[in-house]
Amino acid sequence: MRSVDADVIVVGAGVAGLAAALRLKDSGRTPLVLEAGAMVGGRMTSRRIGPFTIDCGVALPTRSFTRMRALGARFGLAARAKNIPFTLGIQDADGTVRAYRARHFEDILLDRRLPLAARAAFMRIGLDLIRFDHRLQLGDVNGAALLDSEDTASYVRRLGGGGDELLADVLGPGLRAAIGTELGSCSRAVLFSVARNTMRPGFWIMDGGLDQFPNALAQFVEVRRSTPVLEVRTSGRSVEIDIIERETKRTLRANGAIVAVPGPEAARLCPAAPRWLCSVLERTTYSRIACVFVGWTTRIAPACTGYVWKGTDAAKPASLEFEHLRSPGCCPHNRSLISVYFIDSPDFRCFAMSDDEIGARAIKSIREIVHADGDVLFIYVTRWRYGLATFAVGRFRELASLRARLDAWHGPVDFCGDYLNGISSEGALCSGEQAARRLVRRLAPERWRERAAITRGAALPSS
Ligand SMILES: Cc1cc2nc3c(=O)[nH]c(=O)nc-3n(C[C@H](O)[C@H](O)[C@H](O)COP(=O)(O)OP(=O)(O)OC[C@H]3O[C@@H](n4cnc5c(N)ncnc54)[C@H](O)[C@@H]3O)c2cc1C
The missing domain is CATH 1.10.405 (Guanine Nucleotide Dissociation Inhibitor; domain 1)
Structure with missing residues (x-):
């Protein structure tokens, strides 16, 4: 046995990284997850303010998330996952609303x-x-x-x-x-x-907060929180990973690694990775999203669960959702929780605004939709520099060919994240499982012989 600090290191404890770690463990490997933040979940995270539970990132998982539902059931969360109705109201320029049910x-x-x-x-x-x-x-x-x-x-x-x-x-x-x-x-x-x-x-919610899902996964694998990774590089048959632990830089060695952070960060962490890989990771683009969560002193009951605005005004919220209508347990029965999502753009730089400024815009939008009694209890703002991965035409084809190259590659490092698989936390989860499958295959002893043959320039064994 070679001297390593961990069998396989997974960088990042978002849904992709945790799913990868779990799959590695199920395949008989021993994963160690290193997470920069103090909590697991990444963009699937919840915050509790008094009796209010706020899903700050992923908020509306859909019923097509079959892997997530299956893993939730495996970890005892089935009873908390509840299918919900959802009606979207689209407000026209004249103020009328068209309502469409999911x-x-x-x-x-x-x-x-x-x-x-x-x-x-x-x-x-x-x-x-x-x-x-x-x-x-x-x-x-x-x-x-x-x-x-x-x-x-x-x-x-x-x-x-x-x-x-x-x-x-x-x-x-x-x-x-x-x-x-x-x-x-x-x-x-x-x-x-x-x-x-x-x-x-249609959609479902997790009663009590969606962060229960990553937290449940994290109980089954070893996770080191508050441990940012600085660099991942290969060294002979192993991987070296520079980390900061308790304010000290050190290097861990492992048999393999899976990098489960947003695309541009993954490229930055692996400067020596092949160009065909890094160039695709570097080109990942994300929307930047500011979320304003508003606690309200009374129960507001508009006709629709969520609202959006027709038109090209970039300063309008991308959506406004009455969380208590779809997830009644997220706040006391006589209160309301409203989330207002803004997208940062050259025409509307909400990332440069103060919390007060963007909070005031959110409240103005709420009042535009409902003429509600009551007042603001609190405003909580989060900003996501890596919000949602975006896919211009050609990007899926580029990713499909990247996946084919990763399938055939022999390096002891692999990659996962929502940017590899398209627009959702379920896609992120699947990408983690796929990366784990590829790496397990590559780390199998017989693959080492093949890899040595490739390195020597010899022909691959025919069987
Ligand atoms: C506001 C918002 C709403 C959303 N709503 C939905 C929704 O309703 N439905 C849906 O399906 N999806 C939604 N998404 C998208 C969804 O959140 C993501 O697709 C998914 O969570 C991405 O998971 P991931 O594991 O790929 O990345 P992340 O969740 O970003 O995880 C990456 C992890 O890596 C860690 N990390 C980064 N750098 C390092 C480092 N150097 N060292 C160690 N750790 C590091 C991060 O701290 C993080 O924990 C939403 C996203 C946002 C922002």
Whole structure:
């Protein structure tokens, strides 16, 4: 046995890293997870303020998250996962609201306020969704890559006169918060994936806070919190990892490593990784999201669970959600919890605003939707520099070829994260399991012989 400090080190305890660690453990390896922060979960995290429970990152998992639900059940969380109804209100410029229920495509098809051509375009998207369903599983970047041939704006334009209107009136405002950017500029694979995996199956919540999920996973693997990793490099048959532990720099050796941090950070941590790998990681783009959570002194009960605004005003929230309507246990029964999501952009630099300034904007938006009695109890603001990974046209194809190269690679390091698998925490989780599978295969003793043969330039064994 070589002298190592850990068998396999996983860098980052977000959903991707924890899922990778669990899969490694299930495969007989001994993972050690190093997390820079004081808590696990990364962008799946909750904060408690008095009797209020706030899901600060992932807030609306969908019923298509079958791996997450299965792992939750394995760790005793099944009873806490509750399916919920969700109605989205889209406010038009004149203040009227169109309400669409999740899982009820007929709400859009039968909405007479939408032009007939727009509804016909929606019908054609529905037919494409049925046609492409098998390629749209979360975590299947190869399937999405086959649909990654044009951007959403070009695709809907091809659907006839109503396509542009459908994008402007329904799909653009309705999905902006879910994808963190303007839908028209994204690959059409994003539209298909989000429509299939959110609008169609509907949503669930975790009673008591979604952070219970990463916390449950973290109990089954060894996690060292407050341990930032500075660099990951290979050294012969092992991996060296520079870390800061109790304010001191030290180096750990391991048989293998999985880097489970956002794409650009992964490239920064592995400067010696091959160019074909680093260049794809470096090009990962994310939306920057500011979330304002508002505790309210009275119970507000508007008609819809969430609201979005039609139009191109970048200063409007991407969405406003009445959390207590879908998750009644998140605050006392006579109070309300409202989350307001803003996207940082050159036209609206919410990251440069103070908490007071962005809090005031959130309250103005709440009052625009409901003329509620009562007042603000608290405002809590979080800002996500790495919000949601974004996918321009061509990105899924690039990722599919990266995955093929990772499959064939022999390095003792692998990578995972939402940026590798598309737009959701379920995708992140699947990417962690996939990275663990690849690494376990590579670390198997017989693979070492193959790898030595590759290094010597010899032919691979034929069997
Ligand atoms: C506001 C918001 C709302 C969202 N809503 C939803 C939703 O409703 N549904 C959904 O499916 N998805 C949603 N998402 C996306 C979802 O949160 C992510 O896709 C998913 O959580 C990403 O998981 P990950 O493990 O890839 O990355 P992360 O969660 O970012 O985990 C990376 C981890 O690595 C750690 N780390 C970073 N650098 C280092 C280092 N040098 N050393 C050690 N550790 C390090 C970080 O601290 C972090 O814990 C939302 C995201 C945001 C920001």
